[in-house]
Amino acid sequence: MASPAQQLPPGWAAQWDPNNQRYLFIETASGHSQWEVPGAPQGGQPVPDQPPASPAPGGPHNPRRRQYAAGQTQAYYGGETAVDPTYGTSTLVPPPTTGAPAPGPVAGGPQFFTPGLDNQQYGGAPVPAPGTGISGGGGAPGVPSYYGPGADQQQQVHQHDYINGPAYGQPQPPQPSFTPGGGSVDALTGQFGALGLAGQKAFQLYTTNLLTSPPEPRELLRPPPEIRLPPNSCVSPAATANADPSYQRSTLNAIPTTSSLLSKSKVPLALVITPYRSVKEGEEQVPLVTDTVIARCRRCRAYINPYVQFIDGGNRWRCCICNMSNEVPQLFDWDQARNQPGDRWARAELNHSVVEFVAPSEYMVRPPQPAAYVFLIDVSHTAVQSGMVATATRTLLENLERIPDEEDRTKVSIICYDTSLYFFSIAPGATDSTMLVVSDIEDVFLPKPSDLLVNLAEARSSLEGLLGRVHDMFQENSIIGNALGPALQAAFKLLSPIGGKIVALSSSLPTLGAGALKNREDPKILGTAKESGLLQAASPFYKTFAIDCSRAQISVDMFLFSAAYQDVASLACLPHYTSGQTYYYPAFNAARSEDAQKFAREFGEVLAMPIMLEAVMRVRASRGLRMSSFHGNFFVRSTDLLAMPAVPQDQSYAIEVQIEETITSPFVVFQTAVLHTTCYSERRIRVITLALPTTTNLSEVFASADQIALATLFANKAVERSLTHKLEDARDFTFQKLVELLVAYKNSMTSGGAGASAQLAISENMKMLPVLVLGLLKNVGIRQSAQIPPDIRAYSQALLTSLPSQLLIPYIYPTFYALHSMPAEAGTVGEHGVIMPPPLPSTSERLERHGLFLIEDGQTLFLWVGRDAVPQLVLDVFNLPSYEVLRGGKTTLPVLDNPFSQRVYAVIEKVREMRRGVYYPHLYVVKEDGEPPLRLWALSALIQDRADVLPSYQQFLQSLKEKVNGVGGY
Amino acid sequence: MGPLAWLYLFSILVSAGFLFCTVYFIIMFSDLESDYVNPIDLCSRLNPLVVPEHGAHAVMTTLFVLSGQWVAILLNAPLVAFNVNKILKKGHVYDPTEIFRTVERHKMEVYIKLAFYLVMFFWYLYSFIAVLVAEGG
């Protein structure tokens, strides 16, 4: 692909977005970004003299942003970088000649950052820009060696000159004061552009009229509004000094100083945290501090981070959360590995916002426990017949070696159950196992005190033999009934001394012993106010047992397979309160290879997942901020302590934040600490620090709102509300929140003020919020319908409250691609992997009768085939002679010997693997004139359409507008 | 002392018990908020008290009904209705998984009850004396 850098007007930068496989164009003065190639400066605003096409701010989305050299950034970013706090990095790099803000396009040099290119090409490359005297900074970004305590004072002084230097004007107060409203926004944008070169840029507010600007799916891939910290707030030049949004993001990237300002904006303040997100190949690992020198604040117990201030000649540090002055630990500047004085500024915790400490024994209540897994396998008639037992045991067998077990300490036990419990005892050194049957399920006991929970490495061969036999053993089982509760109790007895994970696989409703449930599904109450009762636990067992588990450091994962009602809502309580996860395969039938493949794949990933054990999580925040309520899979053990017996990867938590008192500091810090034991038995603390500027300006509050985080919060709140109140209340509540936000925006940010307006205004950065809210209101977990089985709803709610934003956003706003007309390069392997076609707005208006479309929400893929699809297309993709012989339903797509088939296949596989998480979505072929249920299901994913009683996007906007004008008129 | 006087004396004692009980609830809730007690312990300590409290109140009200004390019945009926409604909806058990979200509501409820029991305590005292005086007269 030709680099578009040359065609860019001055003041614009192009940045490759690997997620989206296209360039994102960024106006460097304002941070405004767009997908279209800028022909002229947008909106006719004056563009200040800017450095040319520069490596654009590696949007925090870009996992490879650290691949371009710090020096490179510096060279091209010129003066801009120095004052742009995202690049806090460069403030410490000795500056180029400060009087040369625009080095001009550099001919010949690599002007353009291409993330796919090899690092070496840039790393340490001579800086091509004239007048940029970078010394020693040309290497890979990280900590410049020249910046040491006490050393190079001159450079530090220099650095201050750089920031306050006359070329950049006087440092501006953090918030340029201006009165929002009455068209002044536009008038001021130019001024803001000019201020862009000052000490701290103000957020620029762009107002959009929702009625005239349809949703653009690519907007969702954009990084959140930039975090613009005041200069010198960070001790590190590293780009990693502030948290990546995939770990921790806030609904507002500029925190209002008072709660009245916050409530005036009506934007809810919350954090969305994914502390243990998976790290894909090529992404940066979380750095580990191994010397057990952990500097913590004496008063608030916060961990040292890049936002503390060193005072008293570097002997003390001032806590950025409570302002306490603390001593720097003696060994802080000592390199224990080499036994020599070390470089403080190279310490990971001062350069990385996400860091892990190896914890000394003070952080342990008991020695770190080995990872332990108990597998509960339903072997009743239903389970065996569905092929679940065979698939599960085979997957377990194949993945035994993937279960984390580096130290050979991991313990495993397998318990089968129907109406009795079948234990398997493996004596040390034995190569075989003995089955022990316990039929007394009213008062569960362990048939043997030992040899039931065995060491995985030692008992490997016996386990393999056992797993190979389980299916045959129960093949003829005709027992119908399910003693899941007693099986869980038995697993609890096994695990309670050490803690660990229970993985329960169940094919039917639990009918016996503790936790027995009744079929309470009643089609008559679906769609009524009573429906939310079906989404709550039917038996107190699932809460009390969950709490017992949480206390004993046991986490439960549920794999559910039933074709009939299984009461997912009750069963999902266990994972919910023990920080596990629910996986649901309705009407699982291993005879369909797609079912078997999906389950085997996901189960395998769960087995291989390196989990955190015995974890507790706490979020600390600067004075004036308080964590007020918590959403996600955990148990709230005290006002701010979340107990998580085992933390799976890629699970997200939302925490609402209250502003309790006026904040006086220019920036605030949120610090999440997860004390845990790795599955390799090491006690560690993962610390995630997010620093955000504060603001007194309402327009900055709006301009800094992160629509992705807001949608994630709304999803959590809506589910909570549907359980405590009614589903209808949840929908009304969510809709009302959006209306309030729009009213607040209209009244304070548009010229119309409180009067009726023909527009529906919102800031550019929240443009997608209404469509995301609509998607949420139309999601299976929330939407108004009398047709949704309660199990499906409950599972969907479990997903809505645990998926990280990256998976949640497509789940509420499915992605829609046209495959028949995709660009020639889509589906081929580019320098950044498979190139994806451009996503379309999620509406059936875009469906064409001869087309082939893909609709995906991260959990399901629909391949839509139009009724007039040409035989050649059907032949190319499905290897079938015509549309008529094509059958709809779950499919495995063949790879055929033609380029189109391979491209379609590549796109589908890319969709399946491009996001984090264990999910392997099913592929359904949907024929335009095929079976109505499948067709309607696929169409319901196109959420901008009208469906039954649910409004189209246009209708939704109209009702929003009516509400906004109605409320505003008072 | 006639049966009516005994009834009011009984009510005074029961009300005093309620007062102690309510104060204990308040202390426990504020302990929870300052992390002196965890939600599991809190619920396991408070839950056993809830039904006996409601039961004692219902018994007391029943005695008033049997003895035809209309004013006392009218005063106590709303609380009985409230309690019965809560038990029917299974909302009387404190749930440790939800307690942090609902603690404000519980506290409010307990404060109102405290005020109610206090007023009732003095009203029973007054009625007791009134009955004694009437008997004496």
Ligand SMILES: [Zn+2]
């Ligand atoms: Zn502190």
